[in-house]
Amino acid sequence: MDQDSRLLHKLTSYSATDAYPFHMPGHKRSHDIPGLEPFFDIDITEIDGFDNLHRAEGILLEIQKQAAELYQAKDAFISVNGSTCGVLAAMMSQIPRGDTVILGRGAHKSAYHGLYLQQLTPIYLQADTLPFQIPGAVAPGQIANAMDEHPEAKAVVLTSPTYEGLLLDVEKIAEEVHRRDGILIVDSAHGAHLGFTHCMEKNPVNLGADLVIVSLHKTMPAMTQTALVLVGSDRVDAENLKLHLGILQTSSPSYVLMASIQESLLYAAKYGEEGLSRMAESGKALTAAVRKLCKHVLVVDGQNDLGTREKWDPGKLVITTLQGEMTGPAIYQYLRQEHNLQLEMATGTYALAMLSMMDKPEAYKRLLDALVVLDRKIETNEIKETLQGDDISDDEITLKSNDSLLQDDMEKKDFPKTVIPLWKALNQAGTEMPLEEAVGKVVGSFVGLYPPGIPMLVPGEKMDRQRYEEITDCLKRGLQVQGLVEKQGGLYLKTIPVKNE
Ligand SMILES: Cc1ncc(COP(=O)(O)O)c(C=O)c1O
Known part of the structure; x- marks a missing residue:
């Protein structure tokens, strides 16, 4: 070039x-x-x-064309406001206001904000929860059933890969959606690298999804905030999409970010196959080495440890302990404090390391060495001393033996009852009350962990006992729950009144 x-x-x-x-x-x-x-x-x-991104006809149009060609998409549009803006623009442009939409409950908060802005009624699909509390995949059959039960819902919004790297069966899902004359929007924020190598699953845009949103900054060598919206079919109203990207994005998009979009694509086109093959092999080798060398620490192998049929992105390493010897936050904190390894996030039961085509062999070696040392420390009970020295309680380190989180059987968790539609509830005036008193009340704010940014409670939903226990459990494990307000030495939650209550 x-x-x-x-x-x-x-x-x-x-x-x-x-x-x-x-x-x-x-x-x-x-x-x-x-x-x-x-x-x-x-x-x-x-x-x-x-050029001008909002009327692209020169170099910025060229970058978008290059992106479309590389992903073998019909069209591609730049977002300098991440996948967040891509998801919002996709939902606002393709789903008429006030419509019903089928949404995977494990969606990122941007999709919930899309519900709010477009005043949509969601039909939630709950995936299985896998061992170690890892969220599972929404199955094609679930989508087919939901569309049959709700023929008014013509749009399906799903996340693939998930934060943990689980890849949905987009090909089959797309078939089901299209057979029912619907449109499939895939939030593939974590899947920008898919499609740059033959050793991994294809990008959802090549598997039948109509609109796909990818965060380049998450898994490609691009700067924070960069993303693309990829058009996969003629079902997409591309003009309306452009209109909404124009509405939602700054009128002064950063040229530094846009240059990094183009450079990351050119780099991936040249070195992606090699870099991603190396990533997949090194990730697998590390997973196998941990299995061989460690008694307590486990890097989860989706197919072998969880028995899932779906494929997994080798770019995500879910690090946990076999018998709940350590919580996710304790693993995360240990690796940061003792080995200077900064992971992406932690949930109650695991910590997550993200890989990319840019990781060098030393990185895998450092992580493996650290996990082996950690395993020894668990074996000799040293780990408690190491972390307790840093003001962590016993509870925050271990998961407690009777923990149901390690069960082998997959479990389906239902979601809370919607009392007031999100689009009415989010803006409503309410009262902050102590967390425990909020049980049985309708909440007025999103409650969840960030990352991953998947809400446990959505405004307008009733907080039940199960949700209360999930929240307090997260707090006990040392996780920060967003949506709670610290006041008078306690944690408060905004609740909203229900008419006739
Ligand atoms: C599944 C998913 N979708 C969308 C987003 C938003 O992406 P961005 O940070 O690029 O706006 C995230 C961010 O973590 C995500 O995990």
């Missing part, structure tokens, strides 16, 4: 000229703020020769 077609090259060349910026941004490419020079140098606005 010639250098002039590369946005990054155009930006660096331009900054080397004596063109004076009598325009935004206000830093004027000056070097007066130490440390920011490299960013300021290539940070421009929509000046001549650099």
Whole structure:
């Protein structure tokens, strides 16, 4: 590819000229703020020769075309506001306001915000919960049944891969959805790398999904905030999608971010096959080595340990302990404090490490060595001392022996009852009350862990005992639950009144 077609090259060349910026941004490419020079140098606005994302016809249109070609999609659109904006734009542009939509309950909060903005009625689909409390996959049959029971619902919004790397059977799901004349939107925020290697599942856009949203910044070598919306079929109203991306995105998208989108795609096109094959092999080797060397620590192998039929993204390492010897937050904290390994997130039962095509062999070695040391410390009971020295209680380290979380049988957890539609409830005035008193009341805010950003409670839902226990359990394990307010030494939750109550 010639250098002039590369946005990054155009930006660096331009900054080397004596063109004076009598325009935004206000830093004027000056070097007066130490440390920011490299960013300021290539940070421009929509000046001549650099196109306009909201009316792309030059270099930015070219980047979008390149993206579409690489993903073998019909079209591709840039989001500089992450998959969050992509999911919102997809839902707002493809699902008429006030409609009914089929939504996997494990959706990211952006999809719930889409329900709110578009005033949609959700038909939730709950996936199985797998051993170690890992969320399972929504099955094609569930979607077919939901569409048959709710023929008014013509849109299905699902997440694949999940945060933990579980890949839905998008091909079959798409068949079911299309047979019923529906449209399938897949939030593939964690799947931008899918499609760049033959050793992994294809990208959902090549498996029949109509609209796919990918966060480049999550698994590709791109800067934070970068994402793409990929169009897979003519069922998509592309003009309406463009309109909504225009409404939801800044009118001054960052050229630094957009250059990183193009560079990450070019890099993946050249080195993705090699880098992702290495990632998959190294991840598998690490998983096998932990199995061989450790008695307590486990890196979960989806097919072997969980017995799932679905495929798993090898880029996610779910790290747990076989008998609940340590909670997710304790593993997470141990690896950070003792080995300087910063993981992506922790839930009550596991911690999650994310890989990408950019990880070098040393990274796998460091993680393996650390897990082996951790295993020894658990074996000799040393781990409690290590972490207790850091003000962690016994409860926060171990899961307690009678824990139901390690059960082998898959369990289906229902979700709370919706009393007031989300789109009415989110904005409603309410009262903050102590958490325990909120049992039986309708909540006025989202409650959940972030990450992964999947709500346990959605505004308008009734907080039942099960949810109360889930929340207090998370707190006991040292996790921060968003949506709770700290007040007068306790935790409060916003509740809203129900008419006739
Ligand atoms: C499944 C899923 N969808 C969407 C998002 C939002 O992505 P972004 O951070 O790119 O806005 C996330 C973020 O964690 C996510 O996990």
